[in-house]
Amino acid sequence: MIVGLLLLLVSLIARVVCLVVDERNTPRGDVNRDGRVNAVDLTMMKRHLIGMYDLDSTQIRIGDMNHNHRIDQMDIDVLVEGMLR
Ligand SMILES: [Ca+2]
Ligand SMILES: [Ca+2]
Numbered sequence: 001m002i003v004g005l006l007l008l009l010v011s012l013i014a015r016v017v018c019l020v021v022d023e024r025n026t027p028r029g030d031v032n033r034d035g036r037v038n039a040v041d042l043t044m045m046k047r048h049l050i051g052m053y054d055l056d057s058t059q060i061r062i063g064d065m066n067h068n069h070r071i072d073q074m075d076i077d078v079l080v081e082g083m084l085r
Helices: 002-024 039-049 057-063 073-084
Strands: none
Touching: 002 057, 039 057, 039 073
């Protein structure tokens, strides 16, 4: 039983580490995590902002361009500005 609990604990830690590493490799604004920041991400953020689409907590962290812990118009403006460069 202890071995089973240890295996479960190791599995959970490995999963958390993978999520953190994966999130670090995701470009800021890439809310659909396909490796590119483009109109798809912009549309998802706009739809989230008006309540038509739910982003999960990881997607919100990735899309939170102004670091205020939520998706808002400023994030969308920063994303558009970055896409136009
Ligand atoms: Ca993307
Ligand atoms: Ca924000």
